[in-house]
Amino acid sequence: MVGDTGTVIPTDAPATFPTSAQAADLRLVVLDMDGTLLDGEKRVPEGFWPVAASLLSRGVVLCAASGRQQATLARMFGDLGDDLLFIAENGAHVVHHGRLVSAAAIDRPAVQQAVQAVRVLATTGARVGTVVSTTRSAYVESTDDAFLAEASRYYARLEQVEDLLAVRDDVLKVAVHDVGPVEESAFRALGPLAATHTLVLSGEHWTDLTHRGTTKGAALVRVHERLRISREQTVAFGDHLNDLEMLDAAGMSFAMANAHPQVLDRARYRAPSNLDDGVTRTLVELLRLADLDA
Secondary structure, three states, X not given: OEOOOOOEOOOOOOOOOOOHHHHHOOOEEXXXXXXXXXXXXOOXXXXXXXXXXXXXXXXXXXXXXXXXXXXXXXXXXXXXXXXXXXXXXXXXXXXXXXXEEEEOOEOHHHHHHHHHHHHXXXXXXXXXXXXXXXXXXXXXXXXXXXXXXXXXXXXXXXXXXXXXXXXXXXXXXXXXXXXXXXXXXXXXXXXXXXXXXXXXXXXXXXXXXXXXXXXXXXXXXXXXXXXXXXXXXXXXXXXOHHHHHHHHOOXXXXXXXXXXXXXXXXOOEEEOOHHHOHHHHHHHHHHHHHHHHO
8 A cells, every 4th residue: 555655554564553643743753773773784774864854853752772882873873863862772771862861780790690601601612792881881802703793783882801790880781692592592591680680682693681670661661751751652663572661661662574473462553674664664654644633
């Protein structure tokens, strides 16, 4: 089906879609990055920029919500970054207009346990690497070139140290990259910490450990309170398990067509795949609906 503006709405999408009244009351757009906004080359699609400018001109707050580092997100959005809200490190680090909104640190014994668990896993032959994130930077102790290349995609500020446990700054997140099946390897190795901390699969090869209760959704609730924006005035897009709580916290929640089955079940609406520019196309349709209601 083709909308009045030429926007293609996928025929396999649910029949329901936000109403023009909902679209007109939109005040906050929350976007996961990998598998959601970003294309197959991990880039922001060119068509997104004019849509972002249109949203900002209407006074809509635009938020990038990701397991990525805040500095990385800011770099990806260039000059637009100063105007955005960032829910980084899967909710552990929230920044708006360059100012800290919240930061949730992991207790040091848990950091030590996680780092040591991955070190033990590596001795079994598992191809794993650990990133320890703080508000200032991210740190690695591995010297493996492939791991360093992968980590640098997500961490614009990345430093190599001899011992991760020597990092003295408060740790926001411990992220583990696993070349093999992450759910059966790194995720399982960190499993004992799940009872007291938040442990999530954040990608095909990544698992993240954060402070208990730290999720993108919990961060979004704090943003609602801080900015006095309601759940009903919020639209969110996601594709993976670390997006579930974020989708729950948005009145208009979209799962990408390529999303994990649990995300497809949880979200209210469906958007085309990230490979089909699904976020941009859906936002164009929402803007069209808002104009119709004006």
